[in-house]
Amino acid sequence: MPAYVLTAAQAAAVDRRLESAGLLDLAMEEAGAAVAGEVQQQVPAGRVLLLAGTGANGGDALVAARHLYVQGREVEVLALPARHRLTQLNRRRLQAVGVQCRPLRPAALHRSAQDAAVLVDGLLGTGFAPPLRAPLDELIHIINAAHCPVLSIDIPSGLDAHSAQAAGLSVHAHRTVTLMGWKPALMFGEAAARAGAVTLVALTVPAPWVQEQALAVRPSDREVGAMLPVRRNDAHKGTAGHVWVLGGHPGTVGAASLAGAGALRAGAGLVTVHSTADVPLVMPELMMHRHEAWDAAFRSFGTRRPDAVAVGMGLGPDAARVAREVLAWNIPTVLDADALQPELTGLGHDLCVWTPHPGEAARLLDTSTPELTRHPLDAARTLQERLGGVVVLKGGPSVIAHSGGLSVACGGHPGMASAGMGDTLSGILASLLGQGLVPVQAAVAGVRLHARAGERAGQLHGYGLSATDVASQLGGAWADLTHPQSTPDSDRLSGVPAGC
Numbered sequence: 483m484p485a486y487v488l489t490a491a492q493a494a495a496v497d498r499r500l501e502s503a504g505l506l507d508l509a510m511e512e513a514g515a516a517v518a519g520e521v522q523q524q525v526p527a528g529r530v531l532l533l534a535g536t537g538a539n540g541g542d543a544l545v546a547a548r549h550l551y552v553q554g555r556e557v558e559v560l561a562l563p564a565r566h567r568l569t570q571l572n573r574r575r576l577q578a579v580g581v582q583c584r585p586l587r588p589a590a591l592h593r594s595a596q597d598a599a600v601l602v603d604g605l606l607g608t609g610f611a612p613p614l615r616a617p618l619d620e621l622i623h624i625i626n627a628a629h630c631p632v633l634s635i636d637i638p639s640g641l642d643a644h645s646a647q648a649a650g651l652s653v654h655a656h657r658t659v660t661l662m663g664w665k666p667a668l669m670f671g672e673a674a675a676r677a678g679a680v681t682l683v684a685l686t687v688p689a690p691w692v693q694e695q696a697l698a699v700r701p702s703d704r705e706v707g708a709m710l711p712v713r714r715n716d717a718h719k720g721t722a723g724h725v726w727v728l729g730g731h732p733g734t735v736g737a738a739s740l741a742g743a744g745a746l747r748a749g750a751g752l753v754t755v756h757s758t759a760d761v762p763l764v765m766p767e768l769m770m771h772r773h774e775a776w777d778a779a780f781r782s783f784g785t786r787r788p789d790a791v792a793v794g795m796g797l798g799p800d801a802a803r804v805a806r807e808v809l810a811w812n813i814p815t816v817l818d819a820d821a822l823q824p825e826l827t828g829l830g831h832d833l834c835v836w837t838p839h840p841g842e843a844a845r846l847l848d849t850s851t852p853e854l855t856r857h858p859l860d861a862a863r864t865l866q867e868r869l870g871g872v873v874v875l876k877g878g879p880s881v882i883a884h885s886g887g888l889s890v891a892c893g894g895h896p897g898m899a900s901a902g903m904g905d906t907l908s909g910i911l912a913s914l915l916g917q918g919l920v921p922v923q924a925a926v927a928g929v930r931l932h933a934r935a936g937e938r939a940g941q942l943h944g945y946g947l948s949a950t951d952v953a954s955q956l957g958g959a960w961a962d963l964t965h966p967q968s969t970p971d972s973d974r975l976s977g978v979p980a981g982c
């Protein structure tokens with residue numbers, strides 16, 4: 483099943499369907515078995531301390547304890563009084579195989595956490611409604627002070643599954659085994675940082691039950707690889723797409739050059755940079771036309787058009803006017819940086835890809851950046867409704883919004899938080915459009931290609947990686963996505979979330 487994104491309410495709706503079909507018991511069994519498997523893989527020896535809360539999240543922990551125990555692991559279970567029917571049932575099953583649960587109190591947790599090899603957090607899952615009540619707050623403080631790794635079930639206890647913010651106290655997990663679908667909190671901002679590495683476990687639930695609820699998809703590398711263009715052996719530069727880059731202004735000339743490099747490295751046959759400034763080309767294969775002024779540039783273009791155009795990178799104060807002219811061409815167009823102006827709202831068309839970072843997106847929506855980053859999925863959707871075409875709301879991770887829904891990208895590297903990264907991405911997207919991909923495919927595939935190249939470059943350069951380093955890794959990234967079986971280890975090393 484493809485990977486989906488679910489809010490707490492959506493996960494609860496699937497739970498209710500499972501319960502009414504008599505299948506929730508099986509789902510909990512699968513969930514607990516998967517958690518046990520993850521513990522065995524990550525921490526194969528030593529005592530496992532499992533904490534079970536009152537709800538079904540606690541039930542998952544009790545199932546995991548039973549699986550670990552029958553596999554020969556030393557387990558200790560501390561549990562709050564079970565309120566959920568299946569949590570009560572699984573407590574009896576655990577006792578039946580010979581494991582007694584002890585009451586979960588702060589002093590007992592403090593003692594038991596001292597020499598545990600791993601702590602499994604099954605206190606609160608998607609049923610948590612903030613704010614935290616006692617004694618959960620005290621228990622979470624003790625968990626966070628423990629010296630052993632912490633594995634959370636579904637979501638770290640105390641995080642609101644729906645929110646990209648981690649407002650209050652929560653468990654800081656080293657790893658989270660999430661069930662059935664990604665929760666927004668596991669993907670964005672501070673909340674995601676508290677989840678550690680995330681493993682997605684797809685439960686045996688009828689696909690439409692999840693699909694109907696899903697907020698967004700997270701395409702796998704295999705799915706993304708299948709979107710990338712395939713070229714015939716007799717291809718030549720005239721068939722691989724001619725991209726124009728319209729950008730650059732005194733002081734920001736590099737932006738246009740980086741976009742050009744991104745376009746070439748993502749496979750464009752020909753790339754021409756048009757600017758009113760002297761753009762130093764980072765690759766000699768790029769072609770450059772310096773124009774006296776943009777009016778003169780448009781006159782010289784006449785009726786000539788490229789296969790795709792990227793506009794706005796470092797373009798400066800003329801950007802809105804230039805973008806307006808380009809939008810009238812009605813050809814595959816990437817609008818980035820200075821071209822992302824509110825006055826262009828309503829002028830977009832189906833072949834546009836808009837690529838705002840959160841600051842630019844906030845400007846387009848007339849809101850603040852912190853407000854926007856609290857709800858990136860909602861923001862991307864609203865932007866798409868206003869601008870048309872496809873919107874890439876950039877970040878770690880980026881969200882792609884199109885008329886058919888939302889897609890959240892996987893991967894990337896924190897070293898990509900450096901100037902010029904977005905310029906390279908614009909070039910990549912224009913390149914894929916120029917090679918014939920429809921805008922939504924160009925956006926989904928281009929964003930993942932860029933992130934994968936960032937992961938590769940990050941392994942070489944760490945936080946010192948530059949946009950040109952990322953461009954130089956695009957060929958390898960392309961190969962990784964089109965032959966994903968050859969890179970399972972590098973995916974794991976680079977921290978790419980499972981499910982990609």
Ligand SMILES: NC(=O)C1=CN([C@@H]2O[C@H](COP(=O)(O)OP(=O)(O)OC[C@H]3O[C@@H](n4cnc5c(N)ncnc54)[C@H](OP(=O)(O)O)[C@@H]3O)[C@@H](O)[C@H]2O)[C@@H](O)CC1
Pocket residue numbers: 493494496497506509510513535536537538539540541542565566605606607608609610611612613614615616618635636637661662685
């Ligand atoms: N979807 C799936 O794929 C499947 C999901 N499964 C699992 O089910 C989990 C969801 O289970 P759930 O709905 O029972 O809720 P859960 O997270 O255990 O918490 C509820 C308990 O927390 C308590 N509580 C709440 N707020 C609180 C607060 N502020 N401060 C303190 N306490 C608070 C609340 O107490 P009450 O308000 O009732 O007193 C209630 O007893 C999900 O995350 C996954 O692990 C699998 O088993 C099967 C397949």
Ligand SMILES: Nc1ncnc2c1ncn2[C@@H]1O[C@H](COP(=O)(O)OP(=O)(O)O)[C@@H](O)[C@H]1O
Pocket residue numbers: 819838839876877878879880893894895896897898899900901902903904905906907932933
């Ligand atoms: N921590 C990160 N993880 C993954 N990708 C990141 C991260 N930080 C930045 N990026 C990516 O780098 C790019 C930055 O774009 P942008 O801010 O427009 O850069 P610039 O304007 O300097 O060209 C985006 O594609 C974004 O997704």
